[in-house]
Amino acid sequence: MTAATPAPLGTPIVRPIHHSAAYAFETLADAREVFAQRASGFTYARTGNPNVAALEAEVARLEGGECAVATSSGQAAVSLALLTLTGPAKDAHVVVSSRIYGGTVDLLTDTLADTGLEVTFADPREPQQWEDALRPGTRVFFLESVANPLTELPELEAIAEIAHRNGVVVIVDNTVATPHLYTPGRHGADLVVHSATKYLSGHGGPLGGVLVDTGSFDPTEDPERWPWLTRKHHRWGDRSPVEVFGARRALLGVARCKYLNDLGPCMGATTAHEILQGITTLGVRVERQSATAERLALTLAEHPAVERVHHPRFGDPRQQQLRETGSYRGVGGVFSIDLKGTPEQVEHAVNSLRLIKLAANIGDVRTLVAHPASMTHCRLTPEQFRVSGITERTLRVSVGLEDEADLTADLFQALSVIAPAHAPQPRSASTTAAH
Template sequence: MTSSRGTGFATRQVQAAFTAGSPAFGAVPPIHQTAAYEFANLEEAADLFALRRTGIIYSRNANPTQQVLEERVAALEGGLSAVAVASGQAAVAVTLLALAGRGGHIVAADQLYGGTVDLLQETFADFGIGVTFVDQDDADAWRAAITPQTRVLFAETVANPIAQVLDIRLVADIAHEAGVPLVVDSTVGTPALIRPGEHGADFVVHSATKFLSGHGTSLGGVVVDMGSFDFGAEPEKWPQFTAPYTRFGDLVLWERFGAGGAFAALVKSKYVHDLGPSLSPFNAWQILVGIETLDLRVSRQSATALAVAEFLAEHPAVARVHHPGLPGNPWHERALHYLPQGVPSVFSFDLAGPEDGAPERIARLIDRLQTFRLVANIGDARSLVAHPASMTHSHLSPAQREAAGISLNTVRLSAGLEDPTDLIADLRDALVEL
């Protein structure tokens, strides 16, 4: 079910991966609300279960609505294939599990979403996967952290919540020098503003719950394989792709599916199949509907966020604004290079004053806000506020928060689609006498 009607980004986000042709000739991809599928005969069923032919076996692994979503996001990122799962957290988990393998090692940026840090430093430790965290701007630290067991480098294009912009090409080159792929979480960046594969990233992860969906109703996650990493170059390093896949006899994924296919086949047939982080057909459909307006929403949100950041930068109650669109921000020049279409709408600011009284000041500020909503989410149509130190990054140690640039005074904003003047007025009223 593919469409070749134009190659522009806006055309792809509305039409990619679906051509009307069902018996009802629906113009919009339908919701295939089914748990299982009827096979034509036993031979077909046996071939599908053995991966001798491609197709859908059961909705835990795949669903036709989900497949349209996968193809569409892959088209937006310029990748060869994609896997959609139940959440962004699940997308990060299955991607890194598939690449790290048994006893593998990951080098990750200090500047990550708090839930991702929880996954890496605790759950992955339980699985015997080692993780070393480094400052994403320190090239020497990336190189020094790589060991013979390292199988992947991981970072975010624009970090949540301080909005540090990753030098993707630099880190990709370091990864490739070591013979490992770079995985980038581009949830905040979105393919409307940046496509990491064009700068050397090999896999791109999204929490589709956020900007891709845009309406805050549905959980989902997607990982895109750019098809750029050659697992066959050092086959002994990647037995999960280059050695016989024991549950399928003598099948070798790299030989059967090649670049752009072996990774997706492994993730779906093992990690999604075994662990079950399946995306529901309805949520897949909701995210597809959201994607149709992605570039319009992101452009509006980006402009709004910059206007809000400029207001905050001049306010006496604000000590610092972490927005790379502002001149003087440490990542401003990098944003101009990597984000010429605009800077994402998720950023933070620090209230003025000592950290000793921060909780009380933060509580007064947030409780006064009327238009901004106190919600643990980003990328919504609504403008959202959060306090990272007590919410999304509350499990981090003080040293980890400092490494990520987060203080007790830090407030995170996600600009929505409301009138910018209303958002600025809301903040102005809330900041009085702080």
């Protein structure tokens, strides 16, 4: 294009990818201010990038949060949250849902336990267990808004009230529900984490995580309990994180500028771009997946090979009440079933699936099945298995966007190795609502 050629009209609808590791400054003075945390800006892609920043802003907006930090995986987001809240404490203790994703159990009871972190498990449906588990060193309550894999709903508001009365921060993993179906910050969560690999992305491709601060945690309300956030330190130029980032952003400021910077579990520009593209269809995807999952759960509840369906629709009256009046627009595309028969028959049924894939992921547009006892939760101890509710006959289903009739037919032909049954016609949305 010559100098005389006018610039083309129009701007990109899709954000361009900023594929750069480093960022240049006009002057050393500018660089000095940004590196010293006295001015905002990008320095190196390990701690920020325009695409990553756009993703962070969008997820924070969806969750109604103050700010967010994107990471290389959901596990990294959980790690940053826990390290920032417990890492420097000598008596760090967290209370964790007993009905939680197996990888989180591994992180807490093995890797972070090596740092001295102590963990107590409590049932998310029983707030009194959380109160009973409190210690002077308890810093965090950690639970899921929809339990993975048994799709149970927590007593979040009651648990959050106990936490806040005792100076404890509440972290909620909102991966299964997504902010489209539920926003934990409105019900007491201080931090929200996502495996963005799942529903935010939606297509089973990019790996990423996001940590959102809802803006409710203020360490200056009890500065002696959170000295690493409220006291001056040479890392922050002889200022405190509260002075550098502000009281409502100090936690994520430290998560980004200390733990993300030092440990390096950062998200790349292309990954952020892909996840942002996925978010544009989040609502339409999760509403359909949630509705299809509920209809499939209703169908499978009547199958002679199925002993139990794990879904709030089939829970006790309190679970049904939370589903209907607890501000859930749906409970997501995941549910689990316990099969009759022997473990060998269960394995045969899994191996007989044709359309549905055996994989450890959830939130894909493709329907996936997993055997938690052999896969996602395989390292649980016998006691952890007992309190988790998972058995050798439990299968987790993550519903995709395929035709419901095709999914039903595949499930029924696979379950026929345990007990034959005729696949019914799919239920319509209006029929389901009437049940």
